[in-house]
Amino acid sequence: MASRKDVAREAGVSAASVSYYINNNGYVSAEARKRIQEAIEKLNYSPNQIARSLKIKDSKQFVFLCNEIRNPFYAQLVYRATNAAYEKGYFILFSNVIDDDEYLKRICSYQISGLFASNNKIKKENLEAIVKQGIPVVVLRDVAWSDLDQRIMQIKIDYSNIFHEIAVHLEKGGYRNVHYISGAKSGKPDEVDEKTRNYRNAVGRERSGDITYNITDTKEAFQFVADTYSKEDCPDAFVCSNDAVAIGVVKGVTQLGLRIPEDVGVVGFDNTFQSRFCVPGLTSAEISAEKIGDIAISMLIEKSKGQKVEDYQIVPKLIIRESSSRNDL
Amino acid sequence: MASRKDVAREAGVSAASVSYYINNNGYVSAEARKRIQEAIEKLNYSPNQIARSLKIKDSKQFVFLCNEIRNPFYAQLVYRATNAAYEKGYFILFSNVIDDDEYLKRICSYQISGLFASNNKIKKENLEAIVKQGIPVVVLRDVAWSDLDQRIMQIKIDYSNIFHEIAVHLEKGGYRNVHYISGAKSGKPDEVDEKTRNYRNAVGRERSGDITYNITDTKEAFQFVADTYSKEDCPDAFVCSNDAVAIGVVKGVTQLGLRIPEDVGVVGFDNTFQSRFCVPGLTSAEISAEKIGDIAISMLIEKSKGQKVEDYQIVPKLIIRESSSRNDL
DNA sequence: ATGAAAGCGCTAACAC
DNA sequence: GTGTTAGCGCTTTCAT
Numbered sequence: 020m021a022s023r024k025d026v027a028r029e030a031g032v033s034a035a036s037v038s039y040y041i042n043n044n045g046y047v048s049a050e051a052r053k054r055i056q057e058a059i060e061k062l063n064y065s066p067n068q069i070a071r072s073l074k075i076k077d078s079k080q081f082v083f084l085c086n087e088i089r090n091p092f093y094a095q096l097v098y099r100a101t102n103a104a105y106e107k108g109y110f111i112l113f114s115n116v117i118d119d120d121e122y123l124k125r126i127c128s129y130q131i132s133g134l135f136a137s138n139n140k141i142k143k144e145n146l147e148a149i150v151k152q153g154i155p156v157v158v159l160r161d162v163a164w165s166d167l168d169q170r171i172m173q174i175k176i177d178y179s180n181i182f183h184e185i186a187v188h189l190e191k192g193g194y195r196n197v198h199y200i201s202g203a204k205s206g207k208p209d210e211v212d213e214k215t216r217n218y219r220n221a222v223g224r225e226r227s228g229d230i231t232y233n234i235t236d237t238k239e240a241f242q243f244v245a246d247t248y249s250k251e252d253c254p255d256a257f258v259c260s261n262d263a264v265a266i267g268v269v270k271g272v273t274q275l276g277l278r279i280p281e282d283v284g285v286v287g288f289d290n291t292f293q294s295r296f297c298v299p300g301l302t303s304a305e306i307s308a309e310k311i312g313d314i315a316i317s318m319l320i321e322k323s324k325g326q327k328v329e330d331y332q333i334v335p336k337l338i339i340r341e342s343s344s345r346n347d348l
Numbered sequence: 349m350a351s352r353k354d355v356a357r358e359a360g361v362s363a364a365s366v367s368y369y370i371n372n373n374g375y376v377s378a379e380a381r382k383r384i385q386e387a388i389e390k391l392n393y394s395p396n397q398i399a400r401s402l403k404i405k406d407s408k409q410f411v412f413l414c415n416e417i418r419n420p421f422y423a424q425l426v427y428r429a430t431n432a433a434y435e436k437g438y439f440i441l442f443s444n445v446i447d448d449d450e451y452l453k454r455i456c457s458y459q460i461s462g463l464f465a466s467n468n469k470i471k472k473e474n475l476e477a478i479v480k481q482g483i484p485v486v487v488l489r490d491v492a493w494s495d496l497d498q499r500i501m502q503i504k505i506d507y508s509n510i511f512h513e514i515a516v517h518l519e520k521g522g523y524r525n526v527h528y529i530s531g532a533k534s535g536k537p538d539e540v541d542e543k544t545r546n547y548r549n550a551v552g553r554e555r556s557g558d559i560t561y562n563i564t565d566t567k568e569a570f571q572f573v574a575d576t577y578s579k580e581d582c583p584d585a586f587v588c589s590n591d592a593v594a595i596g597v598v599k600g601v602t603q604l605g606l607r608i609p610e611d612v613g614v615v616g617f618d619n620t621f622q623s624r625f626c627v628p629g630l631t632s633a634e635i636s637a638e639k640i641g642d643i644a645i646s647m648l649i650e651k652s653k654g655q656k657v658e659d660y661q662i663v664p665k666l667i668i669r670e671s672s673s674r675n676d677l
Numbered sequence: 678a679t680g681a682a683a684g685c686g687c688t689a690a691c692a693c
Numbered sequence: 694g695t696g697t698t699a700g701c702g703c704t705t706t707c708a709t
Binding site: 022023024034035038039041042044045066067069070071072073074075 | 685686687688689
Binding site for chain 1: 396407625
């Protein structure tokens with residue numbers, strides 16, 4: 020591989036001039052520009068990003084710590100973020116969440132430009148340790164942390180209205196016995212995520228018993244329904260914390276011999292591809308993963324330029340499909 | 349951040365000794381080890397990976413170029429690869445495929461340790477340019493390239509039997525009019541992927557007309573079925589090149605007012621989570637994404653150690669579920 | 678067994 | 694405008 024030195028020699032200029040040319044700072048005459056340009060092409064030169072990173076203490080890589088890439092919501096998020104980052108000159112260093120100190124130290128030793136994390140599997144202290152090093156951090160807020168370090172930027176989802184909207188929608192459909200399936204570990208105050216907290220608020224205290232905790236994927240949801248209910252005692256509607264879970268419920272309920280939406284209504288969350296192409300189509304609260312991917316990247320970039328960055332709010336939107344529309348039949 | 353120099357000073361040894369200690373080469377006395385260990389802990393030191401990369405010309409990052417992370421098959425693959433890589437001391441630099449020269453140059457300038465690519469969106473020449481630089485390359489083979497550079501390692505899927513197996517299975521179910529939905533751009537020789545080629549071989553020449561090309565995701569598949577067929581003239585079985593496409597077909601067929609599997613049988617490919625939890629459960633040819641993730645990482649690592657690495661063969665396995673099982677009813 | 682020193686490829690302050 | 698140079702944090706050869 021040709022280095023900057025080779026280019027300088029070939030073009031008959033100094034190494035510094037090549038740097039100036041590449042980074043478009045400093046002064047370099049039209050004459051020199053041309054010769055450098057030619058030398059670069061001739062040698063098929065490409066600047067060594069590692070050497071550059073070492074010098075400027077920034078690798079132009081953003082770390083994405085995602086709960087679960089196998090959940091299409093995160094896949095869509097990462098997909099978009101990757102493209103958005105590339106357009107701005109960055110790459111994505113991808114990681115499943117492995118929440119130990121060793122891991123975070125290792126990844127930070129790449130002099131990363133910033134970090135995105137969905138926050139329900141990573142500890143607050145670890146995030147704070149990173150932001151303290153001056154690395155921009157954005158979290159997709161899920162669990163509500165108290166007194167989080169102010170330097171951590173947040174993308175917040177405003178759940179204040181959506182569960183009420185869902186409740187009204189189900190009621191109109193004549194569903195009376197609604198069960199919520201939560202991804203939170205338990206009902207304990209410090210383990211409850213924002214969705215669950217808002218669901219509880221929306222349905223009121225008296226309905227808090229109608230919640231099952233700690234179900235996060237399709238398989239678990241299917242098992243839960245299959246193991247817990249029979250055709251006779253199944254709730255007539257389920258609200259699920261993500262689409263993957265909802266799909267599991269659809270499958271489980273169908274297996275019990277019940278029909279959707281005639282016997283049981285199902286509502287998902289995230290409006291991923293899955294919900295659109297589930298059979299029957301799944302009613303789902305849309306949170307745009309693409310939007311979050313884009314926003315996360317621009318927040319990280321702005322922050323790394325030293326700009327002041329405000330937290331970002333997203334309001335979910337209910338997309339109604341067949342799985343909860345008994346009235347249309 | 350503390351540097352190696354700080355540690356050396358704190359421990360009262362030379363910088364070189366710290367290096368020896370960290371990399372576990374060279375000699376360092378028990379005495380010195382202890383003092384270095386203490387200094388590292390006291391200063392919370394972590395070696396700078398970028399500086400190390402520059403020196404050893406290897407960043408311990410593998411690039412994963414995936415067709416489409418939003419397809420759960422690739423999501424599962426990347427998920428597993430990420431963990432496997434981490435255990436061996438590597439990270440994953442993730443990219444959607446952006447197949448231009450500029451892009452590849454930029455990513456290689458990170459002195460990457462290796463590259464994985466699924467090969468149906470990236471050009472052969474580009475891969476060959478990379479392997480020529482001495483960077484280990486593994487492809488998940490899909491399109492059959494002729495005279496590919498020998499240094500490119502391949503994970504091959506042996507489709508020689510699976511389509512025959514599927515054909516027999518459908519015939520047993522009484523399905524007579526089978527249509528294949530291909531991901532290949534067209535039927536042209538240099539654009540046909542391995543799956544399609546083998547499907548053609550399995551069903552014989554006379555059935556080659558029963559193929560639709562250039563459909564790769566759920567949405568396209570749904571549109572295709574909805575736009576092309578009516579309840580009366582729909583084929584009675586579809587074989588699809590991946591599960592995402594199969595889901596779209598299920599949805600499209602259902603919308604035509606036909607039932608699965610009674611009226612129409614559907615077979616997918618890849619056996620992702622989607623097929624397991626589709627309603628009805630989707631018959632699918634299993635190719636273990638997890639296995640491929642693991643294998644890819646170990647091939648890259650072995651190659652980077654200078655070992656001789658053989659291509660890897662995977663044989664798909666038909667997983668039969670409800671979507672093609674008319675006889676069970 | 679340990680340390681001094683050169684050098685990986687780049688940036689940027691400074692001198693001309 | 695352009696070149697010289699120091700130095701980013703690390704590895705490793707060679708001398709001791």
